[in-house]
Amino acid sequence: MVKKLRFGDLLIFLLFALIGLSVFLFNMGLFNSEGDFLEVSKDAQVIARLELSEDQIYSTPDGGNTLQIKDGVVSMIEADCPDQLCVHTKPLTNSSGSIVCLPNRVALRIIGKDEEEHIDAITE
Amino acid sequence: MKRIYIPLILLMLLLFVSCKPEEPLVKQDFALATVVKITLRDHATEELMDQLFARLREIEERMSMVKKESDVYKLNHAQGEALQVHEDTYYVLQKAKEYFELTGGYFDPTLGSVVELWKIGTEEAAIPSSEELEKALTHVDGRQIELLDNLQVRIPQGAVLDLGAIAKGYAADEMAKIAKEEGVTSAIFDLGGNVLTLGDKEGKKFRIGIQEPFSEILRGSPFAILLLSNQTVVTSGDYERFFEEDGKRYHHILDFRTGYPVENELASVSIITDSSIRADALSTAVYAMGREKGKAFIESQENLEAIFVTRNKKVSVTTGLSESFILEDSSYHQE
Numbered sequence: 001m002v003k004k005l006r007f008g009d010l011l012i013f014l015l016f017a018l019i020g021l022s023v024f025l026f027n028m029g030l031f032n033s034e035g036d037f038l039e040v041s042k043d044a045q046v047i048a049r050l051e052l053s054e055d056q057i058y059s060t061p062d063g064g065n066t067l068q069i070k071d072g073v074v075s076m077i078e079a080d081c082p083d084q085l086c087v088h089t090k091p092l093t094n095s096s097g098s099i100v101c102l103p104n105r106v107a108l109r110i111i112g113k114d115e116e117e118h119i120d121a122i123t124e
Numbered sequence: 125m126k127r128i129y130i131p132l133i134l135l136m137l138l139l140f141v142s143c144k145p146e147e148p149l150v151k152q153d154f155a156l157a158t159v160v161k162i163t164l165r166d167h168a169t170e171e172l173m174d175q176l177f178a179r180l181r182e183i184e185e186r187m188s189m190v191k192k193e194s195d196v197y198k199l200n201h202a203q204g205e206a207l208q209v210h211e212d213t214y215y216v217l218q219k220a221k222e223y224f225e226l227t228g229g230y231f232d233p234t235l236g237s238v239v240e241l242w243k244i245g246t247e248e249a250a251i252p253s254s255e256e257l258e259k260a261l262t263h264v265d266g267r268q269i270e271l272l273d274n275l276q277v278r279i280p281q282g283a284v285l286d287l288g289a290i291a292k293g294y295a296a297d298e299m300a301k302i303a304k305e306e307g308v309t310s311a312i313f314d315l316g317g318n319v320l321t322l323g324d325k326e327g328k329k330f331r332i333g334i335q336e337p338f339s340e341i342l343r344g345s346p347f348a349i350l351l352l353s354n355q356t357v358v359t360s361g362d363y364e365r366f367f368e369e370d371g372k373r374y375h376h377i378l379d380f381r382t383g384y385p386v387e388n389e390l391a392s393v394s395i396i397t398d399s400s401i402r403a404d405a406l407s408t409a410v411y412a413m414g415r416e417k418g419k420a421f422i423e424s425q426e427n428l429e430a431i432f433v434t435r436n437k438k439v440s441v442t443t444g445l446s447e448s449f450i451l452e453d454s455s456y457h458q459e
Contacts, residue, residue, distance in 0.1 A: 044153035082247050090344040097333075097344045098152070100159045107152050107159060120163075120325075122346055123359040123394055124317035124335030 036112035038074050038092075040067070043105050052110065064104045074108060076101065097122060149173060155180050156188075156292050157245075158316025164303065165310035165325065172306050176299045183298065186213050187291040189236065189284075196285050199277060200236065206270070206278035214275045216287060216294050216401070223290070223405040224266030227421070229380050231409035236284025237263040238383045244376040249367040251374065257383035264380055293358060293404025296320040300400075313400075317364075320356040320400045329353040329448070336453065337361045337391035337433055347453035348439070350396070350431070358403035360411040361392030361433075377411055388414035389434045395422075396429040396445065415440075 040048040042060060050058055052072050059066045065086065066078040075091040076099050086101035096119040098109040149168035152161045155177075162176055186209075188194045195209040209217075220233035237260040241252035252260075263282040270278040279285060292315040300322050303311050310323040312330060321330045330353060333346025350357060362375035362385070375385045395407040406428070410418040415432055422430045422442055429444040433456070440459045441449045451458050 041152065044151070085343055088343055098161070099344070102154070102159060105154050109150075109152070118331065119333040119346065119349065120321075120330040121161075121312050121314045121319045122317065122333040122335055122344060123319045123350070123357045124343075124361070124364065 036072075036110060038067075038069060039109050039111050041107050044107075049111075052112075060104075060106060065101055065106045067099075067108060074099070074110065076108070079104065094118070096120075151177065153177055155184050156295060156315065157288070158292070160316065161312075161314040162299070163312040163314075164308055165323075167307040167309070172303065172308070175306075176302060179298055179302060180295050183212060183291060183295045186210050187216065187287045187294075189286055189288070195277075196287060199279055200284050202279070204278065204281040206272060206276045208275050209277050211275060212294075212298075214271065214277065216290060217269055217277060217285075218271060219294070219401055220287065220290055220405065221266055221269055221271070223402075223409065227406070227409040227413070229266065230412045231289065231405045232264060232266045232380045233285055233287055233290065234264050234266055234268060234279070234283050235378055235380060236286035237261075237282065238378050238380075239286050239288075239376075240284060241383075242374070242376075242378065244367060244374065245365040249374070251369060252383075261381075261383050264383075289408040290401060290405045292316065292318050293356075293399075293401035296356065296400035296404075318356070318358045318400060318404060319352075321352045321354060324353040332357055334394055334431065335359065335361075335363075335392070337363045338437075347433075347451070347456055348431075349450040349452060350394070350445070351448040351450070352396070355396055355398060356400040356403045357394050357396045358400065358407040359392055359394040360407040361390075362386075363391070377408060379412065386412045386414075389436075390415055390418070390432060391435050392433045393418060394431040396431075397427055402428075 036052045038050045038052055039046055048058065050056065050069060052069060055070050057066060057068050064080050065076060068075050068077045073091045073093050076086040079086050079101055081101055081103035086099055089099045092099060092110050095110045098107055100107045148163050148165045150163045151173050152159060160180060185191060186195050189196055191197060195213040198207055223231045241256055241260055243249045268280050268283050272278060296313045296315050296318055299313050300320055303322060308322060310325060313320040319332050324330060329351035332350045332352050334348045334350055336345050336347040360377060366373050366375035377386045379386045390411055393407055393411040395403040395410060397403050410421060410430060413421060415434060422428050429442045432440045437456045438459055439451060439456050
């Protein structure tokens with residue numbers, strides 16, 4: 001009972017293949033419209049999610065901390081805290097590490113962007 | 125005819141479920157005077173995360189030097205009276221006394237009277253007068269802590285407990301215990317640089333960076349990588365908390381004999397072992413001992429590894445770490 005493939009069957013077949021392919025690509029992150037972003041939190045509450053792909057300068061609502069995103073690199077450029085340790089923390093380029101301002105209870109970390117040589121934590 | 129679609133549909137379903145591994149759950153908050161970051165890589169739920177942070181808060185509420193309701197605060201203000209404390213506090217004090225004896229006083233939970241004078245880590249940090257220090261030193265002696273029956277504890281009038289060099293380690297162990305009971309097999313507990321790893325990442329060890337102890341410009345930059353699984357690493361160094369006066373650095377690890385910051389050839393010491401309370405207490409003690417004495421001490425103990433970094437960038441690691449320590453910065457010399 002071999003029937004010939006009809007045009008409709010072929011169409012459905014192609015449709016399925018297309019859906020399958022796009023799901024696959026989406027999962028691989030190729031169509032990831034959200035992209036990698038920077039999470040800014042204060043008192044452990046997330047107060048902003050910033051696109052890493054957009055160069056920008058962001059200040060916390062109280063004006064205590066100002067950060068910069070440039071070419072995907074995040075750095076704290078200004079803080080009103082006494083120790084300035086956050087300003088002197090190595091800029092972030094991927095999800096390894098974070099920048100923390102302990103006096104102002106502000107923390108920055110990158111979500112998404114991972115690297116082969118990812119560091120899971122730093123002992124200090 | 126329709127049957128040819130079935131394998132196709134199955135294939136597509138497979139694509140939906142299998143491509144992305146479970147995202148780890150990460151939460152960061154402030155406790156025990158530092159930033160605490162927990163990463164749960166499996167069996168992660170918001171409820172469990174909340175439970176872990178609640179346990180952390182509980183320990184903080186009992187062992188803080190500044191919170192007026194804490195056991196430690198109450199003992200410090202009990203004028204020599206015995207008080208009943210929570211079993212957490214009692215256990216940590218027991219451990220603290222044990223490490224005091226073991227290290228010959230290099231770890232001392234009664235250094236509080238001296239710590240209070242320096243106020244390092246606050247804006248009021250200043251050099252105390254030698255008279256003040258001398259007086260404060262008369263109250264420094266871990267043997268003065270009396271652990272009585274029924275969770276009663278007594279310290280003499282004038283003595284000041286400071287569990288800052290041991291409470292974080294205890295908290296890490298306690299949180300890992302809860303996570304384990306809830307079925308978590310892969311997690312990281314990072315309490316301001318005290319790192320405890322549970323399990324590994326899909327069969328690969330966790331990669332823990334070791335903070336470079338010199339450049340204040342680049343906090344968050346490791347000079348070496350340590351591969352860890354089911355172990356903890358705690359680092360002590362003079363770069364963590366300090367203030368400067370007349371070009372001289374005064375850091376937070378104080379000498380129990382002089383009352384001044386410890387001065388030796390070490391820039392940092394990292395201790396690697398199974399229990400974080402042990403690593404926490406001993407990292408402070410071994411840093412205070414200095415390189416030679418510290419090394420001899422490490423070698424005299426079971427299941428205890430260490431990384432020593434001197435001010436002239438010489439790095440030495442104990443034999444148990446030869447496979448898991450990777451030096452990345454070539455300006456350091458490994459011995």
